[in-house]
Amino acid sequence: MNTIALQAALDHLEESRGHDRPEYAGVYDDLAQHYRERIEALTRASDDTTETPMQYHKARALSHELLGVQRRTLLRLRQDGRIDDLVLRDIERDLDLQEVQTD
Numbered sequence: 284m285n286t287i288a289l290q291a292a293l294d295h296l297e298e299s300r301g302h303d304r305p306e307y308a309g310v311y312d313d314l315a316q317h318y319r320e321r322i323e324a325l326t327r328a329s330d331d332t333t334e335t336p337m338q339y340h341k342a343r344a345l346s347h348e349l350l351g352v353q354r355r356t357l358l359r360l361r362q363d364g365r366i367d368d369l370v371l372r373d374i375e376r377d378l379d380l381q382e383v384q385t386d
Contacts, residue, residue: 286325293318350382 293315300311357374360366366374 286322289318289322289325293322347382350378353378 296311296315296318300308300315303311354375357366357371357378361368361371
């Protein structure tokens with residue numbers, strides 16, 4: 284079911300691309316690639332019946348660990364003045380969404 288929602292979002296993205304300015308093509312390309320990869324990962328996961336519960340839990344734990352690394356790096360970048368609070372909040376929101384998806 285999640286792949287259906289992801290495909291609908293990808294279809295919408297591709298339709299929106301046709302109505303937007305050419306200088307935003309890179310943004311559309313990046314987002315489209317992200318959605319294609321998520322669809323592919325979900326399709327692979329549903330086709331792969333050999334994954335054990337241990338592998339699932341390990342992958343989930345590693346995903347959470349990597350999100351923590353990203354959060355700590357962002358905080359360091361803000362402390363160093365390389366990003367501002369607005370950028371930090373935007374990226375943290377994305378990380379929050381990713382974290383919810385891995386739960």
